[in-house]
Amino acid sequence: MEKRKVSVKAPAKINLSLDVLSKRPDGYHEVEMVMTTVDLADRIELTPLEENKITIESSGGFVPLDGRNLAYQAALLLKEEFHIKEGVHIHISKHIPVAAGLAGGSSDAAAALKGLNEMWGLNLSLDELAERGAKIGSDVSFCVYGGTALATGRGEFIQLLNAPPPCWVLLAKPPIGVSTAEVYRNLKVDNLEHPDTAAMVDAIKQKDFSKVCSQLGNVLESVTLNMYPEVRQIKEQMIRLGADGVLMSGSGPTVFGLFQHESRVQRVYNGLRGFCNEVYAVRILGE
Ligand SMILES: C[C@@](CO)(OP(=O)(O)O)[C@H](O)COP(=O)(O)OP(=O)(O)OC[C@H]1O[C@@H](n2ccc(N)nc2=O)[C@H](O)[C@@H]1O
Numbered sequence: 001m002e003k004r005k006v007s008v009k010a011p012a013k014i015n016l017s018l019d020v021l022s023k024r025p026d027g028y029h030e031v032e033m034v035m036t037t038v039d040l041a042d043r044i045e046l047t048p049l050e051e052n053k054i055t056i057e058s059s060g061g062f063v064p065l066d067g068r069n070l071a072y073q074a075a076l077l078l079k080e081e082f083h084i085k086e087g088v089h090i091h092i093s094k095h096i097p098v099a100a101g102l103a104g105g106s107s108d109a110a111a112a113l114k115g116l117n118e119m120w121g122l123n124l125s126l127d128e129l130a131e132r133g134a135k136i137g138s139d140v141s142f143c144v145y146g147g148t149a150l151a152t153g154r155g156e157f158i159q160l161l162n163a164p165p166p167c168w169v170l171l172a173k174p175p176i177g178v179s180t181a182e183v184y185r186n187l188k189v190d191n192l193e194h195p196d197t198a199a200m201v202d203a204i205k206q207k208d209f210s211k212v213c214s215q216l217g218n219v220l221e222s223v224t225l226n227m228y229p230e231v232r233q234i235k236e237q238m239i240r241l242g243a244d245g246v247l248m249s250g251s252g253p254t255v256f257g258l259f260q261h262e263s264r265v266q267r268v269y270n271g272l273r274g275f276c277n278e279v280y281a282v283r284i285l286g287e
């Protein structure tokens with residue numbers, strides 16, 4: 001009997017709030033992040049191979065197709081730990097912009113962990129998958145759960161939250177890729193304007209859209225907006241065009257705007273397309 005293919009959706013995330021508390025001795029930073037998934041997604045298709053190897057291909061978007069690919073790393077991690085003697089072919093339909101602050105690679109890795117857990121009958125819980133995900137990257141644990149969460153530690157400790165108030169999200173990505181490591185390297189940890197993480201968590205709990213907008217904050221803007229003036233320009237443009245709240249996601253360069261009313265999303269989308277050709281109108285996925 002032919003073995004079943006497994007297909008898993010891998011959604012992008014945005015950071016509604018991103019604070020850095022300190023630099024750790026291991027080089028990572030201690031963070032407090034409120035993250036939520038949006039309905040811009042890659043799709044991971046896993047096909048069993050009789051031969052004992054991992055192969056990977058991707059359609060759309062430029063990603064490494066070897067051991068550097070985070071989905072490949074996810075497969076290798078499970079394969080080695082559980083002594084799996086069969087192989088897998090991983091196909092990634094890439095829709096999330098790469099190196100954009102949207103955790104595309106981390107979400108692909110999380111989807112591969114979940115899909116292979118099913119395909120290889122490992123019966124690992126989400127907590128157990130998230131624990132393994134943290135070995136691949138700081139954002140992978142969150143991506144295993146998806147939805148909305150407060151992430152602490154270097155990003156791997158996850159407290160799930162209820163869905164934020166329903167709203168539209170416009171994502172605008174200028175044509176540059178940002179290195180997360182470089183942004184963290186240039187961050188002045190002792191001189192930051194800290195967002196109020198607890199207030200953002202409250203705003204989400206209360207499903208208070210105006211409060212979510214007023215509490216948006218990301219300390220990594222202090223680096224990326226100076227490094228890439230075009231990111232600052234997109235932010236200013238989105239505010240001017242009438243988004244209810246605007247922030248850079250993760251280490252950037254993607255800027256997102258939040259909107260309560262669909263009519264305004266369309267207007268701002270049209271206004272942005274004039275000088276930024278990668279703009280996406282999506283919904284918050286919530287829980
Ligand atoms: C900044 C965030 C916010 O969600 O997102 P992106 O902009 O990448 O989407 C993440 O924390 C990114 O997570 P992720 O992309 O998984 O990072 P990792 O591979 O673990 O780390 C890449 C590099 O960033 C730095 N790093 C990352 C996380 C952290 N808490 N402190 C750090 O200093 C380290 O230099 C590390 O070598």
Ligand SMILES: Nc1ncnc2c1ncn2[C@@H]1O[C@H](COP(=O)(O)OP(=O)(O)O)[C@@H](O)[C@H]1O
Pocket residue numbers: 062063064068069070071092097098099100101102103104105106108109178180250251252
């Ligand atoms: N499956 C993947 N999808 C996207 N990028 C990947 C993947 N695997 C590895 N990468 C690498 O990870 C880096 C970060 O990519 P990505 O996860 O898209 O961005 P970010 O960390 O900004 O959210 C890029 O340099 C990319 O080459």
